[in-house]
Amino acid sequence: MDITITKQDNITILAMNGRLDSITSADLENEINREIESGNRRVLLNFSSVSYISSGGMRVLLATAKKLRTEGDRFGLCCLTADVHKVLKLAGFTSIFSIYSSEGEAVVGWQ
């Protein structure tokens, strides 16, 4: 899985590509942790090219949500594919995270 990191308006956007399974979710977690340790505490995950999320991937999402809940922190997901949205919705996750239809919507919402 490729993870591309970009910055926009003080927001760190991690765009993934491929399947978020038990191996790649560990890579994602490392990247997220590196950003958080560097002080980047407004994190947006772009799922536009993610076709699959495993239970391990969902664990990383929850772990990140726990780390980013102090005043001023932000954590959200955007551009979910239908398959990933379905799994997150039926697992109850869509009520935990802020979910946006596009990066732009999140950026505007977090200003």
Next chain:
Amino acid sequence: MSDGSNKTIISSAWQPVPGVSDANIYPYIRKCDTISSNSYLIETPEVVCLIDPGNLPEQTILMAALIEDLLNKCKRPVVVFLTHAHVDHFLAVIQYTPMAAYFKEAVLAVQKTGADALERGDKYLTQADILGLTITPIKTDIKLLCDKKQKRTDITCYEDKGASIKITKIKTDDPKYPLQEEISFGKKNLFSVYHTPGHSPDSICLRIGKLLFIGDVLFAANPGIAGMYGWDQQTLIRSLAGIQNIIKENDIEWVLPGHGRIYPASDAVCALEILEQDAYKLENIAELNSNRAEEIAACADDCMEEINELFTIMSGRLRYVAYMMEELGESGMAEEMTGLIKSDVIDELLEAFSSFSIQHHNSEKVSIHLALKAGQVIGKLERSFSKESLTDIIDPTLVTRAQNLLSDYTTMLRGFCPPDNRSECDLNSILSKIIQDLSCPRCSDDDILSSVDDETSFIRMLTLRLGSQPLLTDIDLFKSFNPSLSPVLINRDIFSDLIIYILEDLVGIDATGITIKTWQNDTEATVAISGKSESFVLSEEALIKKVFLRLAARSGCAVSLKNTDKIRTFAVSFPIQQK
């Protein structure tokens, strides 16, 4: 010299054969698969015996090197025994040069039915057909264990290829004991061989000292093995009882199977007892041939995809409940939640299947491998979650459907024909019941309020409320049912599963409103379920999931999918019963 009694028999090392002086064994134990069997090499001053040469080049190269080493030390005849003539037990010896050289000089001993199959190059009895392998006729030297109808003297002497072998038939009229022969290569009897058909008609067990080689009988009731060409339930049941007698009455210490690890005799007896019970349940199973293997493999991918999704949702739901409980300061409860399902194990299994499937399709291997791999993964998944514990927390329809998918696949792989449980039903009332179940929380506001005085009860209600969120919460539902719908013939449970899958699909595309309509014309009654999605682009070329099609066929209806503009519609149609 020690006869090796009670010492563990280990793989890939020479060690004494317990109960026999001057005999040593070199076991070559492989992990269980359909590619190649274990091999066992035995040497005495008079003979070198190879039981099941296997079907891997590296395995036969090793065996050839070991035999060469033995013959360099002391020139002796080489005898190759097959516990049965399935290709995974022998094919490499005729395909790979190093072993083929020894094989030509070796005496090949096979039970009569297997020997005949080898000599005519029978691709069915050898399983070459289903495994996509080619087999040419192979000449055998000794036909073991001819039954009473087949002519054979009580003592047979074989003198060729440097060997002097005497085979003595042991007479017994007791049906408890299988047909038996003693084989000697010198003055002493070395092997006892027993006819133990069932897994295949030519299956034999070989006993030397306190070791019993049993071929593939331990797997004979496994899904995907039971029902293979030549498999027979009744003879298997008789053989299983006979093998248990052989173990008990000959002071057997170790049982050496055709695949996988060596068993202490007591463990093997337990396994055989369980197997016997399983074998009794395998009545009227369909034959597993290459056509059926293809059908099963075609289902394997779709079925595993759906299983993957359901297990991910269930794991996610538990993680969600655990997260919320931790937020509420119930860390202990949170930990308990995540322990109810082995998510890591499940992820690993599902990913392993996914990789196997990709490799399988890229290499165009035969279907049986994919079908069996799915069966193996499903067996492990069944052991990785507890239905009862999960339904105490998360939506029972998720757990039941996961369980149904697993058992439906196993049923298909086993070759059972599921009973046709269709009955005449009123579609409208079934739909109303499904909608009601998916709309009402399992734990109502009143339930949770009445539990507040008791902490344990309150926590239970809280987990139930978090874990079982009704699918149709927050959905605007529009119903338009034709009140004079004719009854239809339907499998109610499977139809209910299908409708829940359809509703989940629509909730998954973020449909905020769902419409359910029923109507009928002269020939069929139809349920149309549609939802409008503002969040996703719905391709007009989208294909319906094959799992939906299978469920529809089994419940007695047809299902189709249509995406137009932003609306997805599923149409489920039933033929109307003609009065």
